[in-house]
Each structure stands twice: as C-alpha cells, then as structure tokens.
C-alpha cells in the first residue's frame with residue numbers, strides 16, 4: 001500500500017493482500033473466485049473507486065449488480081470512498097444497475113434499429129400470462145390443456161438461451177408439448193410486437209441481437225464502457241454472458257466476481273459454466289482466490305462447509321475467519337410451524353430485551369413465500385415490527401396496477417394489456433361490454449394491428465391504411481351506439497391525458513388522471529377498503545415526486561421502467577428498525593447479525609419439486625448454504641414435525657443437508673438418521689445430544705430431547721410432544737379451535753402416545769379431540 005500516495009488510502013486501507021491484488025490489478029481480465037463473506041462485493045466496489053482514482057472517467061465504467069438496491073448502495077459507497085478526493089459527481093455518472101435495467105436503456109436509445117419502438121412498455125409476469133392465453137386462444141388451443149405457466153417457462157428458457165421462435169422450432173423442440181410451446185412462442189412474439197411491448201427476457205435477448213446485427217452500434221458501447229464489472233457472476237445466463245462477452249472482447253477490461261457454490265438461479269437459466277468459460281475466453285485472465293471470511297464466526301462457517309461438502313460438482317474450498325468464540329449454531333425441532341414461529345418471536349424478544357440486538361439485526365429466511373405467514377402472525381402477537389420481502393408488493397396491488405395501466409397507456413396506447421385492464425376493471429366496465437371487446441379483438445387479430453388501432457378504426461378516427469394495415473376485403477365492424485359512445489370517451493380521455501403530459505409534472509399528471517378517469521370518485525365510497533386503496537393510488541403521486549423536476553415524457557419512461565424492473569429486494573427498507581422476512585433466493589449477497597432459517601425439512605429444503613434430479617438437489621444444497629452464510633453472529637436452524645401445507649397436515653423429516661454436520665458443531669438435537677445418505681431418513685434410534693433449555697413462556701425446547709424418528713403416521717406424538725400436551729392443557733383452560741370456536745377444557749386423558757382432550761365449546765357442544773390433531777390454541 002505504501003506504493004500509493006495518501007489520496008488512495010481510503011480506497012485501499014484495510015484490504016487484505018489478495019483483496020488489494022484484485023482492487024489494484026492492471027487493466028485486463030480479472031476473475032475473483034471466492035466463498036461467501038470474503039469481500040467480493042467489497043473488492044468490486046473498491047475496484048471502481050480505484051479506477052476513478054487512476055483517472056478513468058466514470059462515463060467509461062459499467063457495473064452490473066444483481067438488484068437495483070445493490071447498485072444504489074454500491075454507488076453511495078463509492079461516493080463516500082472517492083468523495084473527498086474527486087467530488088461526488090463522479091460516481092453519479094457510472095452506469096450501474098441490473099442487466100435488465102441497463103438493457104432497457106440501451107433498447108430505449110438504439111432499439112429502433114431492430115424495430116423496437118422507443119416507447120416500448122415492459123410486460124410483467126401477469127401481462128405475459130394474459131398474452132400467452134391470447135396466443136393460445138388465437139391458435140385454437142385450450143389453455144386448460146396447455147398450462148400457460150408451463151409455456152411461459154419454455155419461452156423464457158428459449159429466450160435466455162437466445163433462441164428466437166424460428167431457432168426454437170428447429171433446435172429446441174423435443175416433445176409434443178415443446179411443439180405447442182413453439183407455436184405459441186411465435187404468436188406471442190408477434191403480439192408483443194403489435195403491443196409495442198417487450199418481456200423481461202426480451203430486454204437481454206434484443207440487445208444481443210442489436211449488437212450482433214449492428215457492429216457500429218456495438219462499437220459505440222464498447223467505446224463508452226471500457227471497464228465492465230459484474231457481481232454475482234455465477235448467476236449469469238447465456239444471454240447475459242453474451243452481452244458481457246460482446247462488450248469486452250476487444251478491450252478485455254472485464255472484472256467479475258463470483259462463487260460457484262452460490263449459484264441458485266439455474267431455474268432462471270443461470271449457468272455456472274459461465275465461470276469456467278471465463279478462463280477459456282480470457283486465457284490471460286488474472287484469477288484471484290480470496291479465502292478469509294469477514295462476515296461470520298468460525299462456528300457458522302464450519303456448519304456451512306459441512307453442508308456444502310455433500311455437493312459433488314464443486315472444487316473444495318476452505319473458509320476461515322479470525323472471528324472465533326461465537327455461539328454454536330442452534331438446531332431446533334419444532335412441533336409445527338406455529339411452534340416454530342412462536343419460538344423465533346420469543347427468541348427475538350429475549351435478545352432485544354437484553355439490549356444486545358435491535359430488530360433490524362434479525363432476518364428470518366425460508367424456501368417458499370408461504371412459510372412467512374405463521375411467522376407474521378407470531379410477530380403480530382409479540383408486537384415485533386417486521387418487513388416482508390416479496391409477498392404482495394406495493395406495485396402488485398390492484399389499484400396501483402390500475403393507475404399504472406393508465407400511465408402506460410398515456411405513454412404508449414398500443415399496449416393492449418393496459419388498455420384491456422382499464423376497460424375490464426376500472427371503473428367497472430366503462431360501459432364497454434364483452435361482445436364489443438370480442439369484435440374489436442377480432443379486428444385487431446385479423447388485421448395484425450393493435451387493439452388501440454382497432455378501436456380508432458371502428459370509431460372512424462383512422463383508416464386501415466393509416467395504421468399500416470392495407471386489407472381491402474376486411475370488413476370494418478359496426479358497433480352499437482352505446483359502446484361507440486363509451487369508446488369515444490375513453491379514447492378522448494387518453495388523448496387528453498397525453499396532452500396534459502406535455503404540460504404537467506409527473507405527480508400532477510397522476511393526480512389529474514385519478515380525477516379525470518373517474519378512478520378517484522370510484523374509490524370514494526368512504527368504505528375502509530376503498531379509503532386504503534385510494535391512499536395506495538395516491539402514494540404513487542408521492543413516489544413520482546422524485547421525477548417532478550424532469551420533463552414529463554422522460555419522467556414517465558424512467559418511472560415506468562423503475563416500476564417494471566423492481567425486484568423484491570429493491571423494495572426493502574434499510575432505515576426502519578424491523579425484522580426482515582425473506583426467501584433464501586432473495587437473501588443472496590445480504591448479511592444479518594442473527595439469522596433464523598426455518599423449514600429445514602425434506603420437501604421444503606430440498607424442495608419436493610427438486611427431488612428427482614441430483615443437479616436440482618445440489619442447487620437446493622447451495623441454497624441452504626447461501627442462507628447459512630448470511631449469518632454474522634448467530635444462526636438458528638429449525639425444522640418442524642408437523643407442517644400445514646395448503647390445508648393438509650404433513651409430517652416431515654429433517655433435511656438431509658443436516659446429515660453431514662458433526663453433532664459437536666451444533667447446539668441442539670441433530671437428526672443423525674439422515675447421515676446414512678441423502679433421501680434415506682428412515683426410522684431408527686439415534687444418540688442423545690446434550691443441551692437445550694427452557695424458554696420464557698413455558699414452551700419447551702425440543703432440541704433438549706433425544707431425537708425421535710417420526711413414522712409417517714401423523715397420530716404419532718413423540719414423548720416430548722406428549723409432555724408438552726400434558727403440560728399445556730388442564731381442566732379449566734380456555735382454548736380456541738379453528739372450527740368450533742372458543743371452549744373450556746373439561747378433561748385430559750392419555751391415549752397411548754397421544755392425549756384426548758375433552759372440551760365444551762361456547763356454541764354448546766362437547767367434543768373429545770386428539771391433542772396432536774386438534775390444533776387447539778390456549779387463550
């Protein structure tokens with residue numbers, strides 16, 4: 001470091017030798033391969049600051065992150081690192097964001113060359129499904145027989161592999177279903193074009209197409225982005241790989257960081273082989289391995305290493321840290337998901353009341369979104385503030401989508417998804433019936449024009465020639481006068497709002513559209529629900545304040561793009577003092593002082609869907625590994641004996657991923673059964689593991705009990721559970737049953753391994769219930 005003048009000290013200070021080597025590497029390709037928490041993201045951030053300090057213009061730097069939030073944080077960090085020396089305006093001019101947001105900008109600017117309107121709208125998942133249904137319909141196929149979701153998945157993977165409909169028909173088809181998908185893909189793509197829309201995968205694929213077809217345009221981008229940096233490189237797909245490759249082939253200033261063990265997006269066509277290809281494509285690459293972990297205590301790392309060690313398709317890697325003396329990783333068997341959630345709530349209350357932690361230090365992680373519900377309920381009972389990442393997002397709320405549909409239509413009237421949404425939903429039908437819509441859609445379909453054009457033609461505002469559909473034999477449908485009137489009003493409204501766009505700021509425009517469209521009065525019944533919806537709709541106005549200072553056409557583009565490309569994690573707040581509830585997938589790259597991973601069970605982690613293929617199981621293992629390595633100080637892993645899945649009670653066994661962990665690394669019971677090999681968690685007895693304690697509130701820590709294998713018979717209750725039941729109910733207790741309501745316990749009787757509880761319900765009936773099955777709640 002002494003070779004560098006003082007001015008660089010903030011950039012280089014505190015880096016270890018390997019990190020320093022990466023940050024200060026000379027121009028040319030660099031690959032940083034390293035495990036979680038070893039400072040890859042930090043190195044990438046400091047590398048950018050270092051480039052700036054070397055006189056590289058921020059305009060010449062492109063940095064790709066996995067979420068927009070990560071990009072924002074990286075930019076702020078760089079500003080802080082270089083701020084004093086170079087002025088904070090520097091970092092603002094770096095191009096930084098996700099692949100999708102960067103590609104969206106490229107297409108907006110240069111997509112015209114390959115026939116993409118600069119006003120294109122971005123279709124989300126919902127829009128895509130609607131369009132696929134429309135395509136199926138038009139081809140005469142039944143959407144019940146050919147699930148639109150499965151077709152969407154095929155189209156998406158075709159696009160990620162850079163196969164257009166023709167390529168896919170000729171190369172990607174291996175079954176009858178593929179053939180159907182290929183036909184739908186073709187029509188779907190045409191419909192996107194007519195709607196002047198692109199889907200997420202198009203954003204990437206179209207830029208590859210653009211750059212491949214127009215070397216002069218590619219050259220402009222090569223000249224512009226002379227330094228390209230990519231975080232989380234293991235999760236790039238074929239299209240992303242091509243984008244980076246096209247950009248950097250010439251100048252070869254490519255700096256990527258990644259970890260093969262953390263590849264968790266192969267279901268979105270990510271390909272870990274891109275890391276291997278890197279060394280093939282850039283044989284002169286400098287490869288740097290980082291080994292020291294700065295995030296977690298050794299106790300956590302040891303557990304992580306044992307979990308990932310069962311994967312065969314990997315190079316062994318050592319993780320070490322000089323942070324030792326932390327707590328052992330806690331493993332706990334819960335009775336069911338409620339018990340699991342209550343335990344977490346109590347533990348968080350306990351730790352915060354000791355003053356050691358605040359709520360924002362905690363995260364609860366899970367495999368599937370639906371697992372968050374019991375945790376939310378427990379947190380409400382314990383008054384623990386939380387934020388949930390994913391779930392129903394603000395932008396997915398009906399009223400928000402309705403207002404966005406108006407905005408999208410103002411931006412681009414050819415977007416039929418938005419037009420249909422407005423006609424069908426808000427405010428109630430707009431007086432345009434199904435018959436009229438069918439007539440208009442038929443016209444659009446036959447003439448290969450947008451729905452908007454079809455409406456204008458039917459109203460006599462435009463002729464077929466004017467919209468570029470010269471079909472002399474096409475009969476223009478006659479509409480009923482009432483429908484005509486309603487359509488005229490709608491078209492007039494959109495024209496009027498488009499005029500307003502040129503006059504008003506974006507927040508004003510939204511305000512105006514709420515009033516003129518009748519949407520505000522539609523929601524003004526005064527009912528609680530309507531008030532809330534109106535409030536949400538109006539929240540868009542305050543969000544749009546960020547764009548009030550720029551020209552409204554441009555603001556609208558930026559605003560819609562931000563909304564369309566927002567990921568779950570982007571909505572996460574850093575400022576509130578609240579616990580984070582997040583899926584394992586979304587937790588990538590993040591860190592928390594205390595992490596709870598719930599549902600460490602066969603069927604959830606690994607997920608039932610991934611049981612068939614070894615490569616899928618390995619991906620689930622990496623997912624578990626990603627989760628475990630998010631923890632800095634304390635880690636809790638839990639699995640439940642019973643779990644309610646879509647209304648049915650399942651009896652699950654602990655995850656096979658626990659099987660490779662030596663018991664002395666854990667505090668709590670270890671399901672040693674699984675150690676006989678993956679997938680063979682059959683019943684047998686297992687050694688008793690010491691530890692365990694009682695928790696406030698009188699609930700037991702099952703980890704203090706010997707591990708009991710659970711036969712699939714769900715009446716079975718382990719002795720620990722039996723103890724709990726007996727402790728839990730006594731005559732006179734007031735209880736609540738989900739179906740029978742409130743009642744009083746009259747009698748508790750042991751029945752083999754279970755207990756029978758007799759309850760008199762307030763409604764009058766007396767019932768005998770098996771304690772293990774009844775889902776009684778004490779009140």
Ligand SMILES: Nc1ncnc2c1ncn2[C@@H]1O[C@H](COP(=O)(O)OP(=O)(O)OP(=O)(O)O)[C@@H](O)[C@H]1O
Pocket residue numbers: 014015016019034035036037038039040041042043259262293294295588589590591
């Ligand atoms: N040299 C260092 N000195 C002190 N702290 C460091 C150092 N390097 C990294 N850290 C800290 O260690 C933590 C992990 O770093 P970072 O997030 O960059 O790791 P990563 O390799 O990107 O992890 P992941 O694979 O999970 O994305 C961060 O809190 C970071 O600030």
Ligand SMILES: [Mg+2]
Pocket residue numbers: 040041042589
């Ligand atoms: Mg990282």
